[in-house]
Amino acid sequence: MSANTSPTGPRGVLLVHGAWHSGRAWDGVAAGLRAQGVPVAVAELHRGSLAGDIAAAQAALDDIAESGPVIACGHSYGGAVISGLPPRKVAHLVYLAAMMPDVGETSFGLLAQAPPSDLGACMIGDITGTTTIDPTRAGELFHGRLDTDRQLRHVTELVPQVMAAGHQAAVTAAWRSRPSTYVRCTDDRVIPPELQRRFTQRATHTVVRADARSLPDIDHAMEQARRQFGSLDLLFLNAGIFRPGPIESTDEADFDALFDVTVKGNFFTLQKALPLLNEGASVVFTVGAGEGIGPAMTAAKGALLPLMRSLALELAPRRIRVNAVSPGLINTPAYSKMDVSQEMIDTWARDTPLGRAGAPADIAEAVAFLASDAAGYITGDNLVVSGGIGVHARA
Numbered sequence: 001m002s003a004n005t006s007p008t009g010p011r012g013v014l015l016v017h018g019a020w021h022s023g024r025a026w027d028g029v030a031a032g033l034r035a036q037g038v039p040v041a042v043a044e045l046h047r048g049s050l051a052g053d054i055a056a057a058q059a060a061l062d063d064i065a066e067s068g069p070v071i072a073c074g075h076s077y078g079g080a081v082i083s084g085l086p087p088r089k090v091a092h093l094v095y096l097a098a099m100m101p102d103v104g105e106t107s108f109g110l111l112a113q114a115p116p117s118d119l120g121a122c123m124i125g126d127i128t129g130t131t132t133i134d135p136t137r138a139g140e141l142f143h144g145r146l147d148t149d150r151q152l153r154h155v156t157e158l159v160p161q162v163m164a165a166g167h168q169a170a171v172t173a174a175w176r177s178r179p180s181t182y183v184r185c186t187d188d189r190v191i192p193p194e195l196q197r198r199f200t201q202r203a204t205h206t207v208v209r210a211d212a213r214s215l216p217d218i219d220h221a222m223e224q225a226r227r228q229f230g231s232l233d234l235l236f237l238n239a240g241i242f243r244p245g246p247i248e249s250t251d252e253a254d255f256d257a258l259f260d261v262t263v264k265g266n267f268f269t270l271q272k273a274l275p276l277l278n279e280g281a282s283v284v285f286t287v288g289a290g291e292g293i294g295p296a297m298t299a300a301k302g303a304l305l306p307l308m309r310s311l312a313l314e315l316a317p318r319r320i321r322v323n324a325v326s327p328g329l330i331n332t333p334a335y336s337k338m339d340v341s342q343e344m345i346d347t348w349a350r351d352t353p354l355g356r357a358g359a360p361a362d363i364a365e366a367v368a369f370l371a372s373d374a375a376g377y378i379t380g381d382n383l384v385v386s387g388g389i390g391v392h393a394r395a
Contacts, residue, residue, distance in 0.1 A: 011071055011091055012039035012064030016057050018076025018098070018190075019161045020133050021142075022046075025075075025154070032333030035342050036359060039064040045081065046159060050168040054084035061089055072174075074098045076190055080107050083170055087177045097185035100199040101170040108166045114192040125160075128167070132160050141189050181205035200228065212239035212265025213257075215272075222272045232276045234371040237266040238286045240301075242334070244294045255296050262300040267307065277320055282371040283311070285324040286363075287382060305382060312380030321379040323370045328386025331357040353388025 013033055015026040023042035030040045041060040045053040061070055069091035074082040079098025082090075099107045108127075111117070122141050125131035133141065138158060139151030146154070182203035184196045200206040208224045210217035225232060241261050243254040270283060277283070285308050288301045305324060312322040329348055349357040366385045369375055384390065 011069070012041065012061075012067060014041050014043065014057065014061045014064065014070050014072045014082070016043045016072065016074040016078035016081050017045065018074075018078050019166070020131075020138075020158045021076075022157060022159055024157050028336070029333070032336055035333075035336070035345075036331055039067070041070075043078075043081070045078070046162065048162045048164060050080060050084065050165040050170070053081045053165055057081050058085060058089070061085065065089060077107060077166065080165075080170060083174050084172050085174050087172075087174045090174055090178050093175050093178055093180040095175075095180065095182045095199065095203065097183065097188040097191050097196060098199075099191070100175060100180075100182065100202055102173050102176075102202075103171060104169050106167055106169050108163075109169075110195060111192075114195040117192050118189040125163075127163055130160050130162050133158055144187065144189065175202060179204050181207060183207040183209075185209055200224070212269065213260040215268055218265075218269050218272050221269075222276065225273075226276055229276075231278050232273060233278055233281050234367075235270060235273050235277065235281070235283045236286075236367055236371075237269060237284065239265045239269070240286060240288075242297075242338070244297055247295050250294065250296045258296050258300040259303075263303045263307070266304065270311065277318075280319045281321075282375075283315070283320060283322040284367050284370050285322075287324045287326045308382070309380045316379065321370075321375070323375070323378060323380065324382040325363060325366045325370065326382055326384045326386065327358065327363050328352065328384070328389040329357045330360060330363060332360055352386070356387065358385060358387055 015023070015030060017023055017025045023044045026042050030042055033040045041064045043053075043057040043060040045056055047053050047056050057072075061072065064070055069089055071092045071094060072082040072085055072090050073094040073096060074080075075096045075098050077099055079095045079100050082093055082095075083099075083101055099110060101107065101110060111119075118141055122134045122137045123131045124134055135155055135158075138155045139146075139148070142158075143151045143154050180203045182196070182200045182205070184193075184200060184207065185191075186193065186209050188196070200208075206224065206228055208221045210221040212218070239261055241257060243250070243258050245254070266285060285304050287304045287308075293301075308322055308324045315322055329345070329352060331345055331349075335345055345357055349355065362385055366383050370378065370383060
């Protein structure tokens, strides 16, 4: 997640955790955002009531509100909390597999309207009082994609939950007056898929998780786009994975994964999206301006430029423009996941001609330009956003 920029700098981001968790659940996300210079506040809930939790979130929000309204992100029960924030203090609401109640609705009331999730069987205690989560099942319930050691570490951080907040009705719904994004998580074991689909209809933006290698997943994502938007003016093909290394250490699984995601995934996503693309729409591929990433990654990324140029000619009769953007060194949380320190990123940044690392907003602005009328006579081109890296090689 990247913060929108404003004339005075990055907007602040408020992170609100779900039930049985503490603010520590956001440690990785908060560190990644702060590394990009984004003001971050993490709310600590468990005040015993929905109103008390909203007040705690608002107090955290006020700590970063100097630059204006913030982006508020809530997970699970945290969605009910951000829905109660004062709309004037919020620029955008992000619901990450979260409750999204309307006025008069309760979290438990909404859950009761959907098929049971795995949550009920894992709770210990009185649903009208205080509950904990069975520690033998909590790791799989909340952190099923993590390895056992990381699951156990997170389980030790869980806290008891006063259940009264889940039975208390929302008195405001900030999403009715502010832009909102709903991020559907198909692996979430607490908020049922049916309920998440219902919430996506309330949001102004929707994020649907899909495996770029899976044609059924791509079909599902396109169906969601058709239902919510009817048609598309921009298709941004940004799927990719990082599998660097020399030829000697590249195995078949890594090679296949690179081409399945980078080439096959982008190819069939565009194919499936074609019926939704309006005349005059824009398609933008992400390619890459990096060097030294290994022959397999170079080959997979290299396949995209001729593909992009071929499609630019093929789709020109429909006035659909097809271009690419090639990022250089962009400071994103992906580096922290690869154990790359901020000090190392700063060292690399000093070696770029412009003397800094790029920000996600630099790529977003480039894509927005290619999608705009200002680029209406540009197709089949590759816009390099690298701070000057590779200029001599392209001369």
